[in-house]
Amino acid sequence: xxxxxxxxxxxxxxxxxxxxxxxxxxxxxxxxxxxxxxxxxxxxxxxxxxxxxxxxxxxxxxxxxxxxxxxxxxxxxxxxxxxxxxxxxxxxxxxxxxxxxxxxxxxxxxxxxxxxxxxxxxxxxx
Numbered sequence: 001x002x003x004x005x006x007x008x009x010x011x012x013x014x015x016x017x018x019x020x021x022x023x024x025x026x027x028x029x030x031x032x033x034x035x036x037x038x039x040x041x042x043x044x045x046x047x048x049x050x051x052x053x054x055x056x057x058x059x060x061x062x063x064x065x066x067x068x069x070x071x072x073x074x075x076x077x078x079x080x081x082x083x084x085x086x087x088x089x090x091x092x093x094x095x096x097x098x099x100x101x102x103x104x105x106x107x108x109x110x111x112x113x114x115x116x117x118x119x120x121x122x123x124x125x126x
Contacts (some may be wrong), residue, residue, distance in 0.1 A: 037054070037081075064125070
C-alpha cells in the first residue's frame with residue numbers, strides 16, 4: 001500500500017503564496033464584503049481585507065506579515081484553526097464551498113476601518 005504523507009501546513013502555505021499570490025491579492029483589491037479563505041491543512045488563512053473581516057468573526061485569530069516580490073509593503077495574513085473554522089462553516093452559509101477554498105459573505109467593510117486595522121496589526125506584529 002502506497003500512502004502519501006500529508007503535506008505540512010507550512011509547506012502548503014509557502015506553495016500557496018508562491019503560486020497564487022497574484023490571484024489572491026487580485027481578489028482582495030477593493031474587496032469589502034467577502035472573506036476568501038484558503039486551507040493549508042490545520043489552518044484556514046485569509047489575506048488583507050479578508051483577514052480584517054476574519055478578525056471580526058474570530059477575534060483570537062493569529063496574524064503574520066510577509067513580503068512578496070513587486071510589493072513594497074507587508075502582506076497581512078490571518079489564520080484560524082481548522083476546528084474553529086469548521087464549526088463556523090457548519091452554522092453559516094458558505095458562498096463557495098471547496099475543500100481547500102471557501103468564500104463567506106459578510107457585511108460591507110468601510111475602507112477607513114480596514115486601513116486603520118491594517119496599521120494596527122502591522123504595528124502589533126512588528
